[in-house]
Amino acid sequence: MVKKEIEIQLPTKYGNFASSIYKDREGKEHILMVHEKTKLNDAVILRIHSECLTGDLFHSLRCDCGDQLHESLKIIGENGGILIYLRQEGRGIGLTQKYFAYKIQDAGYDTVEANEKLGFPSDLRTFKPAAYILKDIGINKVRILTNNPQKIKELKDNNIEVLQRIPLLIQSNEHNDLYLNTKQEKMGHLLNV
Numbered sequence: 001m002v003k004k005e006i007e008i009q010l011p012t013k014y015g016n017f018a019s020s021i022y023k024d025r026e027g028k029e030h031i032l033m034v035h036e037k038t039k040l041n042d043a044v045i046l047r048i049h050s051e052c053l054t055g056d057l058f059h060s061l062r063c064d065c066g067d068q069l070h071e072s073l074k075i076i077g078e079n080g081g082i083l084i085y086l087r088q089e090g091r092g093i094g095l096t097q098k099y100f101a102y103k104i105q106d107a108g109y110d111t112v113e114a115n116e117k118l119g120f121p122s123d124l125r126t127f128k129p130a131a132y133i134l135k136d137i138g139i140n141k142v143r144i145l146t147n148n149p150q151k152i153k154e155l156k157d158n159n160i161e162v163l164q165r166i167p168l169l170i171q172s173n174e175h176n177d178l179y180l181n182t183k184q185e186k187m188g189h190l191l192n193v
């Protein structure tokens with residue numbers, strides 16, 4: 001399912017990480033970040049984060065991704081833990097199609113309807129590569145930072161035990177409140193919005 005290509009040391013403002021690239025069968029390059037404080041035989045803190053260039057890099061306010069990524073890195077920096085960055089931009093539809101989806105949302109549709117108007121399911125992602133990366137480094141028990149029950153289900157289906165869900169609640173703003181509402185109402189996210 002995944003093959004480790006290379007590992008390097010990556011110092012960051014959240015501390016020092018061992019950072020590896022894993023290629024999946026489609027050639028996607030996923031990134032594993034293991035903080036130096038991590039004790040691999042404990043139930044490690046884990047964030048599985050799907051790529052969101054606009055949110056993660058430009059801190060777009062249309063979604064909650066940028067805040068979630070940096071909050072996760074902060075928690076991992078303080079406690080040790082692992083981040084797996086999956087290269088499935090736009091819930092798997094890619095960057096250009098996500099931009100088309102934003103255009104449709106600007107015309108009054110929600111994030112799910114926009115995907116469907118473009119001919120995609122609401123969510124095209126798979127979290128399996130993350131389960132395989134965890135197995136490759138010998139981890140089978142985690143505490144996961146997420147509000148998305150689907151991530152927990154897919155880990156369990158692939159024999160990773162999820163001992164705890166740690167919520168990752170981000171302050172909403174005028175640009176993302178409909179997006180967060182839709183995630184809760186139509187996608188089953190545990191958000192309390």
Ligand SMILES: Nc1nc2c(ncn2[C@@H]2O[C@H](COP(=O)(O)OP(=O)(O)OP(=O)(O)O)[C@@H](O)[C@H]2O)c(=O)[nH]1
Nearest residue numbers: 049050051052063088089090091101111146147148
């Ligand atoms: N198609 C589409 N994708 C979006 C939109 N807004 C954000 N995304 C993508 O949604 C994904 C969010 O990923 P995550 O933050 O890992 O996961 P999540 O499902 O929000 O669950 P959490 O673990 O609670 O954060 C990223 O791939 C974003 O690029 C949108 O309006 N349309």
Ligand SMILES: [Zn+2]
Nearest residue numbers: 052055063065
């Ligand atoms: Zn985003």
